[in-house]
Amino acid sequence: MTTRETPSTEANPRSGDPRKRAAAKVLDPIRDLKLSPEVHAYLVDRGIPLPDCPPAVKTPEPRDVAGAAFDFERVDKVLAAFKALTHVSGRWAGKPLNPDPWQVAYIIAPTFGWVRWDDEAEGYVRIIRDLYVDVPRKNGKSTISSGIALYMACADGEQGAQVVTAATGKEQAKFVFSPIKTLAEKAPALKGRVKAYAEKVIHLRSASTIIPVSSVADAQHGANIHCSIVDELHVHKTPDLVETIETGRGSRTQPLSVIITTADSGKPGTIYDRKRRYIDRLAAGTIRDEHTYGVVWAADKNDPPFAVSTMRKANPGYGISPSAAYLKAEAKKAANDPAALAAFQRLHLGLRTKQTARYIDLATWRANAGDPINEADLAGRMAYGGLDLASTSDLTALCWLLPRDDDGFDALWRMWVPEDALADLNTRTAGEAMVWLGRGWLRTTPGNVTDYAYVRQSMNEDADLFDVQSVAFDRWNASQLTIDLTDDGFQMVKLGQGFASMSAPLKECKRLLMTGQKSGVPMVRHGGNDVMTWMTDNLAVATDAAGNVKPDKANAADKIDGWSAFVNAMSEAMAGTAPKKSAYEDTGLRVV
Template identity: 60%
Template sequence: MGRATTTRSPDVELPDAEELERLNLSPEVAWYLLSRGIPLPDCPPRWKTPEPRTVAGAWFDPARVDKVLTAFGKLRHTQGQWAGQPLRPDPWQIAYILAPVFGWVRWDDDAGDYVRIVNSLYVELPRKNGKSTLLGGIAIYLTAADGERGAQVVAAATNERQAGFVFQPIKQLAERAPALKKHVKPYKKRIVHPKSGSYFEVVSSVADAQHGANLHGAVVDELHVHKDPELVETIETGTGSRTQPLIAIITTADKGKRNTIYDRKRRRIEQLARGVLTDTSTYGVVWCADWEDQHGEAPFLEETWRKANPGYGISPTRAYMMRAATEARQSPADLAKFLRLHLGIRTKQETRYISLESWDRNAGLVDERALAGREAYGGLDLASTSDLSALCWLVPDDNGGYDVLWRMWTPEANLEALDKRTAGMASVWVRQGHLTTTPGNVADYDWIRQQIDRDLAAFNVRSIGFDPWNATQLTNDLTAAGAPLIKVRQGFITLSPPLKELQRLLLKGTAEEPLVRHGGNPVARWCVDNLAVSLDPAENVKPDKASSAEKIDAVAAMVTAMAEAMVREPVRTSAYADENAELIVI
């Protein structure tokens, strides 16, 4: 691990660690604000990814942030009561966006200089918090002040009409800044910085994005309006030859539609913030009210407005929020709009059945060698073609708990795609031995068969549950060879009891006495964090692969194994009526 460093002033007294944690500020950023006479903001985001303090050689360079703020100060507000006034970012914008992104650097031998660590920025916040102005300032800075020769900076738009909405505010920033008149030339569809040969323009098609793509920067406003991910993904892959590119996305929340590019980006930021994935080149912050704040009077309380709107009181103003809240009281449709646009609440959101807190609390230690010869129950979840396959073993103890082992496979050709979906963690999992790659581009059942044969020899296997709908030649061969395979249908009646039992054990288990000891397997943890469930009218539950954000194969295999363990073991406690069982919604 690297050690974060910065130049500190002895005259600055930082708040204690508990207060910094409450404010969600790193010591380096807090020091910077106080050393520059900027008050510490008291509006921490709901989600914030770690700053890249652990990168080898990471250094917080205050001069870099000074340069950004100086450049912003040369711009002028173009609308409202501040029109014509210098664009001075608010303390919260500096603390949670500009300083973490532009301040953290590392030495790059190829560039022969220090370069930014963060290459991807994601900011989500409700309307009227100055996001478009902030985005425009970043775009102009990358074009004209970042010290990059021939910088190509683009903005992504879904069509020509939206391109105008994106380009015009940024063009106005450039046109109305007296300090920029001699340096920047705004044209109809392009802003040019002649001295460095750099330019900014809007692209609305993949072909435009690919044309001469050697991007230094890109900005994306309102990500949720991009129904097709191709344009944004093309832009993200066009920065390979730059030493410190930056893709900045600033958006409001969507309604909660699954598997869109917005949904994937937002979930990735949450997973980075929770530590499920790690990517020091990505930094993101999300401001929003809590899910519970949509009920009763909570949406109309000022404390809720402050929680979701870091600029509350200035932009949006109290009067503006009161008008919007008054409209929201009048109809369900207006309330849904208010929740999404002004409180950042995705109005259609899945229930989270297993919390990471309870999962992590039960990690414990698992010694596979000590489990040899023990009674075991298996669950097999086979990929139909080219994705994850999972085998889970549950080994019961004498206290109502289980030790858990997984075997997980993916085709070698799928690893690159899986890396993209896991911020590069899939390759790490392979190196750590948690995930096995098999030859070719489809699931290699021979490899899986060999592992199952080894496990049959190592454990006292009572049964291996599998989904009969996805029966394969592998399951046919294992059955013919005498392996104790049992069909476990994937409906509510079969899967609800084991899933409820899993939740019950996790809620009951403690760090001192875990009841589902899984050893902190990172692939399984990723799957748990992805898990969505379906509920029927009788409140039965089952894993829902279609609604889950990403792969849940490790959990699916575990629930199938639990179905076998519960059927064949003496029932020690009821899985159907437990006052501690609950749905956890975030």
């Protein structure tokens, strides 16, 4: 690899930032600024000031991937390519386009610096293939996306690279493409090397192109994409265009898909919501994907919206772009017009204004993990069960709650998925489902539907180990399995899944978990069950006018069957010991 001169911070028109850097006050830049040791070392070695604006959300860098290495020269090369471009308007017109320290530290260096050997390519390739940047308006999104697009077409060493800029309509696509075209036309270093047309930029030596696309048909035409830039993801009403672009890069050895967006209002189920939650899960550690990297800048919901400290936190370019005066003016408008407040919070503070808060925080859940559970140590203990049969082609979950003398519980889950549905679940969980299977958190049954014979056998084996009192299940999901289990001697309890039946046990689950976090003694010891950690992150809760709650599968991010089973089991545990006779002897199954 050829070493290029590192752009001088003195030449950066933004380096004269009048703000007093908070970095000098930070005791641990790796912890407090969320920098990896490798990126921190790069910044120090190259004389780039440490940023003072860590993102609210940052996914792990792929530093633990087998064979991973951080290549300083790769980052140098990208920065040199940016430096070859020049600002085309405003007070910096004609000056080199040097990325700000925060853009280097959190976007460029992690994305382009991490590499590993690839036998097929016979060389080192980038590890990160999907970059997600979520930042409020006026923080230089178009500048950095334009620089990346031109680098990927003109300097990445890829012959015939196809770079696309994607938006939801032709005019918006041209709007995204226009800064790229202008930079290509005005950069002295690209003179004679590129041809810029109304809807295409061509790098002559490599025959690489940059074009705008606004439809699936556009994206599919000759699709062999090396890089894509998706602008303002939240305005995409369907996932079709984004998914078509991402599936059109299979023949490239180190493709890169870039999403640079502002926040949406919090509407569930959209392509923005799916991508954003994926990044949140990666950052929380509930799933792993070394090929995806993302950063999100946003204020906290409880931050005073018009405070300078809040605007600094959400806007990494504060004081430069956007200017302090601009944000102050926008804040004043929002303060004087309550109807404008939500727009200000979303566009300038990065807040998803209508998003429902997580019912159980992951920190609370993890604080109750306790020591790993050895089931043999639980032999003979009283147990209450909750069964969620769901669909025969989907997850089935069983929860056992075993009361302790301190009013807490030890909790076990059994979860089954049809073998034919495992691949889809594995895809949705970024490969974690196969890990869960190997660790015993998840089990499979043959075919494309859950074979309840496996569930029945497992429950009978558990009944030989525990003193099972009763098992609650959704009364609308009664099946032959529940009849068979009753014949086996289980007391099966039909439980309604509405607010009246679900609210008290769900609230008790939350109370115990929060008590465990506060006291340091796990009150629902789950042993760090990975599937339940994922489902806790997915959990959505519906609330009625009286403040009653229940699990809400319709609006959950993904599966929450384990939580439904948990709440069912808690209902029985709260009811206490039930008579141990067949539920059919008198009045049939007990109904709640």
